[in-house]
Amino acid sequence: MSIAVAKTYKLYVGGTFPRSESGRTYQVTDAGGSFMANAVLASRKDARDAVVAARKGFGSWSKATPYNRGQVIYRIAEMLQSRQPEFVELLITSRGVDRAEAAAEVDAAIDRLVHFAGWTDKLTAVFGSANPVSAPYFNYSAPEPTGVVAVIAPADAPLLGLVSVIAPVITGGNACVVIAAEADPCVAITFGEVLATSDVPAGVVNILTGIAAEIAPHLAAHADVNALDLTGTDAELARDLEVAAAGTVKRVYRPRGRPDFRAAPGTVRLRSFLEIKTVWHPTGAPSLAGGSSY
Amino acid sequence: MSPSTESSSIDWEYAPAPESEAIGRVKDRYLPFIDGKFIEGGGDDLVTVNPGRDEPLSTVSTVDEADLDNAVRAARRAYDGPWSKLSGAERGKYLFRIARGVAERSRELAVLESLDNGKPIKETRDFDIPTVAQHFFYHAGWADKLGHLGFGPDPRPLGVAGQVIPWNFPLLMAAWKIAPALAAGNTVVIKPAETTPLSALVLAEIIADADLPPGVVNVVTGAGDIGAALVRHPGLDKVAFTGSTAVGKQIQRTLAGTGRRLTLELGGKGANIVFADAAIDQAVEGIVNGIFFNSGQVCCAGSRLLVQEPIAEELITRLIERTETLRVGDPLDKNTDVGAINSRDQWNKITELTDAGIDEGAQVWRSSCPLPDKGFFVSPTIFTGATQTMRIAREEIFGPVLSVITFRTPDEALAKANNTPYGLSAGVWTEKGSRAMAMAARLQAGVIWDNTWNKFDPAAPFGGYQESGFGREGGPAGLAGYLDTDDEAVIK
Numbered sequence: 001m002s003i004a005v006a007k008t009y010k011l012y013v014g015g016t017f018p019r020s021e022s023g024r025t026y027q028v029t030d031a032g033g034s035f036m037a038n039a040v041l042a043s044r045k046d047a048r049d050a051v052v053a054a055r056k057g058f059g060s061w062s063k064a065t066p067y068n069r070g071q072v073i074y075r076i077a078e079m080l081q082s083r084q085p086e087f088v089e090l091l092i093t094s095r096g097v098d099r100a101e102a103a104a105e106v107d108a109a110i111d112r113l114v115h116f117a118g119w120t121d122k123l124t125a126v127f128g129s130a131n132p133v134s135a136p137y138f139n140y141s142a143p144e145p146t147g148v149v150a151v152i153a154p155a156d157a158p159l160l161g162l163v164s165v166i167a168p169v170i171t172g173g174n175a176c177v178v179i180a181a182e183a184d185p186c187v188a189i190t191f192g193e194v195l196a197t198s199d200v201p202a203g204v205v206n207i208l209t210g211i212a213a214e215i216a217p218h219l220a221a222h223a224d225v226n227a228l229d230l231t232g233t234d235a236e237l238a239r240d241l242e243v244a245a246a247g248t249v250k251r252v253y254r255p256r257g258r259p260d261f262r263a264a265p266g267t268v269r270l271r272s273f274l275e276i277k278t279v280w281h282p283t284g285a286p287s288l289a290g291g292s293s294y
Numbered sequence: 295m296s297p298s299t300e301s302s303s304i305d306w307e308y309a310p311a312p313e314s315e316a317i318g319r320v321k322d323r324y325l326p327f328i329d330g331k332f333i334e335g336g337g338d339d340l341v342t343v344n345p346g347r348d349e350p351l352s353t354v355s356t357v358d359e360a361d362l363d364n365a366v367r368a369a370r371r372a373y374d375g376p377w378s379k380l381s382g383a384e385r386g387k388y389l390f391r392i393a394r395g396v397a398e399r400s401r402e403l404a405v406l407e408s409l410d411n412g413k414p415i416k417e418t419r420d421f422d423i424p425t426v427a428q429h430f431f432y433h434a435g436w437a438d439k440l441g442h443l444g445f446g447p448d449p450r451p452l453g454v455a456g457q458v459i460p461w462n463f464p465l466l467m468a469a470w471k472i473a474p475a476l477a478a479g480n481t482v483v484i485k486p487a488e489t490t491p492l493s494a495l496v497l498a499e500i501i502a503d504a505d506l507p508p509g510v511v512n513v514v515t516g517a518g519d520i521g522a523a524l525v526r527h528p529g530l531d532k533v534a535f536t537g538s539t540a541v542g543k544q545i546q547r548t549l550a551g552t553g554r555r556l557t558l559e560l561g562g563k564g565a566n567i568v569f570a571d572a573a574i575d576q577a578v579e580g581i582v583n584g585i586f587f588n589s590g591q592v593c594c595a596g597s598r599l600l601v602q603e604p605i606a607e608e609l610i611t612r613l614i615e616r617t618e619t620l621r622v623g624d625p626l627d628k629n630t631d632v633g634a635i636n637s638r639d640q641w642n643k644i645t646e647l648t649d650a651g652i653d654e655g656a657q658v659w660r661s662s663c664p665l666p667d668k669g670f671f672v673s674p675t676i677f678t679g680a681t682q683t684m685r686i687a688r689e690e691i692f693g694p695v696l697s698v699i700t701f702r703t704p705d706e707a708l709a710k711a712n713n714t715p716y717g718l719s720a721g722v723w724t725e726k727g728s729r730a731m732a733m734a735a736r737l738q739a740g741v742i743w744d745n746t747w748n749k750f751d752p753a754a755p756f757g758g759y760q761e762s763g764f765g766r767e768g769g770p771a772g773l774a775g776y777l778d779t780d781d782e783a784v785i786k
Contacts, residue, residue, distance in 0.1 A: 126444060127444065127771075129755075129769060129770055129771075131751065131753040131754040131755075131769055132753050133749070133751035133753055133754050134428070134751055134753075135749065135751070137746065137749060139751070139753075139754050141754065141755045141769060141771060146759075223715075226760070235551070238551065239550050239551030240550075242546075242549075242550030242551055243547050243550040243551075245546070245550075246543045246544075246546035246547040246550060247543060248715070248760075248761060249539070249542060249543060249546065249558065249560065249760065249761045249762075249763060249764065251764050254553070255782055255784060256553075256780060256782075256784055257784030257785065257786075258784055258785045259782050259783065259784055259785070260782075260783040260784055260785045263783035264783070265782070266780075266781030266782050266783070267445075267781060268779065268780045268781050268782050269782065271774075271779070275740065275759050276740065276755050276757070276766050276771040277734075277739070277740055277741075277742065277759075278740065278741050278742070278754050278755050278756065278769075279734045279741075279742045279743075279744065280741075280742070280743045280744060280746055280749050280754070281730065281744040281745065281746075282744070282745050282746055
C-alpha cells in the first residue's frame with residue numbers, strides 16, 4: 001500500500017505560491033467534518049504583498065491588447081476544462097454535493113470564463129461613445145480599468161462564485177486581490193494553479209486564504225487599492241468596509257442580495273470597475289479665416 | 295507689455311463697459327422652493343454677498359430640518375404620484391420647457407450669477423447660462439430613449455435624489471444635476487451653496503412657470519449643516535455631491551451600509567503638459583484659460599503646468615506677457631477677464647497657499663493689473679521653480695495660481711502628472727497626433743484635453759478617477775448615475 005502525497009495549500013500571490021509570512025495556518029474540514037488540509041491564514045502583511053503584486057500585474061495586463069486579454073481568459077477556461085475531473089472530486093469532497101451537481105458547477109464556471117473572454121474587445125464599443133459636442137472637437141469616451149480591485153469571494157458555490165467575481169474584474173483590465181471563501185480555500189488555491197498555467201501575467205490575480213473579517217479591512221483602507229467587491233461579506237462587515245473605503249474614495253460594488261451565479265451574469269460587475277475617460281481633440285475649423293481654433 | 299512710447303497722449307486703456315445691474319432683477323429677499331411653493335424657511339436668514347464689492351446683495355430664507363423633511367416628503371409624493379407615472383416623452387416636454395425658460399431669461403440670469411458669484415459677465419453670458427439651457431435640452435431628449443442607453447431595455451429611475459452643489463458654477467451645477475435626474479425619472483431635492491443661492495432660486499421660478507408637478511424639484515437653502523442633513527436623510531435613494539474631496543469622503547462614510555447610490559465629483563490638480571513641439575501661442579492661450587477661467591475656481595483647472603525643458607524659458611516668458619494683459623476687476627464689466635474670488639474664506643485660503651509657495655522657495659510672479667479697492671480679488675499668479683513636494687504642487691488651491699514644473703521625457707511627464715491622488719483632468723499640447731493619443735491613454739484622469747482646455751458639453755461625460763470622485767456627469771455615462779442599471783440576478 002502506498003501513502004498518498006498530501007498536498008499543502010499555500011497562497012497565490014504574484015504568480016507564485018508563497019506561505020504566509022506569519023506562518024499561521026488553519027484546519028479545513030471536508031463535508032463530513034474530517035480533517036482535509038491545512039490552509040494558510042493570511043496576514044495583513046500578506047495582503048499588502050498581494051497589493052504590491054497586483055499593482056505590478058496591473059501594469060502589463062492593462063496595457064495588453066483587448067484581443068490578447070480575451071485569449072488569456074479563454075486559456076483559463078481551457079485549463080479549467082482540462083482539470084474538470086479534479087475540481088469535480090474536490091467539490092464532492094469539500095461540499096458533499098453529488099457528482100452531477102459538482103460537474104454542473106465546474107461546467108458553469110468554464111462557461112463563465114468563455115463568456116467573459118468574449119467581452120474584452122467589446123467593452124469599448126458598448127460602454128464608450130463618440131460624443132457629438134457643439135464645437136469643432138472630436139470627442140470620445142472610452143472605458144478604462146479602475147486599477148487594483150479587492151474582492152471578497154462568496155461562500156456559496158466555491159468555484160463558480162469565485163470565477164464569477166474574478167472574471168469580470170480582470171476582463172476590464174484590472175488586477176485583483178481575492179479573499180477566498182473561508183470554508184473552501186482548497187478550491188480557490190487549486191483554481192490559482194489553473195491561473196498559474198494560463199498565461200495570466202503574474203500578479204493579475206492574487207488569492208489569499210483565511211478570515212475575510214481579518215484581512216479585508218486592511219485592503220479596504222489600502223491607498224493603492226482602487227475598488228472593492230463586497231460580494232462575500234455580511235451586512236455588518238460590508239458597512240465597516242464601506243466606511244474604510246471612503247478614506248480613499250474607492251469604488252464599491254455590493255450586490256443587492258445573494259447573487260444567482262447560475263443566471264446570466266449581466267454587465268454590472270464589468271461596469272463597476274471601469275472608469276470612463278473622455279478625450280477632446282480639436283478638429284480644426286478650416287473655414288475660419290485665421291483658423292485660430294486651438 | 296510695456297506701454298507704447300510713441301505717443302503718450304493716447305490712452306490705450308479700455309473704457310469701462312459695465313453691464314446694467316438692473317438686468318439681474320435682484321430681489322431683496324429670496325425663499326426656498328418646496329413642494330411647488332416658495333415658502334419661508336424655518337432657519338435663520340442668510341445674507342448673500344456680492345464678492346465684487348464685498349457688499350450685501352440679498353437676503354435668503356434658509357430651511358431647517360423640518361423644512362428639509364417636508365422637501366424630501368414632497369419629492370417622494372411627487373415621485374410616487376405624477377412623476378413616475380408620466381411617460382418619458384411627457385417628462386421630456388417639461389425639460390424642454392425649462393431649457394426654453396432658461397434661454398428666455400438668460401441675460402437676467404447672467405447678470406444675477408455674476409453679481410452673486412463674482413465671475414466675469416462674459417463667462418456667465420457666453421458659457422455658464424448657454425450651457426445650462428443646453429443641459430436641459432440635451433437631457434430632455436433622453437427621457438423617452440432610456441432603453442437605448444445600453445443598460446438594458448428598461449432601466450428604472452432610482453427615486454428621490456438629494457443633490458448638493460458648490461459655489462463655483464452655481465447654476466451650471468444645478469442644471470447638470472437636475473436635468474439628468476429628471477430625464478431618468480427621479481425627483482430632486484437640491485441645495486445650492488451658501489454663498490451662491492440666488493440663481494438656483496430663479497431656476498425654481500422657471501421650473502414653477504414650466505408647470506412641473508409640485509415636489510418634482512425642491513430647492514432648499516442653507517449652509518453646510520443643511521447639506522449634511524440632506525445627504526444623510528433616510529428618505530433619499532440617491533445622493534449626488536460636487537465639492538471638496540474632504541467633504542466627499544465624509545459623505546461616502548455617512549452613506550456606508552445604507553445601499554443608497556452615490557456619485558461624487560470632487561477636487562483636482564490638473565496637469566497641463568506642454569511638449570517642445572507644441573503650437574506655442576495656442577498653448578499659452580490654453581494655459582491661461584486652464585488656470586484663469588473663473589479665477590481658477592474650477593475643480594478641473596490646469597493648476598500644474600508641466601513644460602518640456604527646451605521651451606520652458608520661452609513659454610514662461612510668453613505666458614507671463616499674456617497673463618499681464620488679463621484685466622482683473624469688476625465682474626459686471628464686459629472687458630473683465632478675471633473677476634472676484636467668491637468669498638472672503640476662499641480669498642484667505644488662496645492667500646495661505648500662495649504664501650506657502652513663497653515660504654517653500656518657489657519663485658513667484660504676479661500680474662501688475664490694478665485690483666479694485668473693494669471686493670475679493672487675487673492677481674493672476676505664476677510660480678516657477680515649483681517642486682513636486684510643495685503644497686502649491688499638491689493641494690488644490692482653487693484660485694488663479696499656477697505652478698510650473700519642468701520635464702524632459704514623456705515618461706517623466708506622465709510620472710509627474712499622475713503623481714497625485716486626484717484624477718480629474720489633464721491636458722497635452724503637442725503637434726504630434728500619436729504622442730497626444732498615447733499620452734491621453736496613459737494619463738490617469740477622467741477628462742483629457744488635447745491641445746485645448748476647459749471644454750464642456752452635456753453630451754460629453756465628465757468626472758474623475760481616484761480621489762476626484764466616481765460617477766460621471768453628461769452623456770450616457772452621466773445618466774447611468776440616476777438609473778438602476780444593476781442587472782445581476784439575486785436569489786429570492
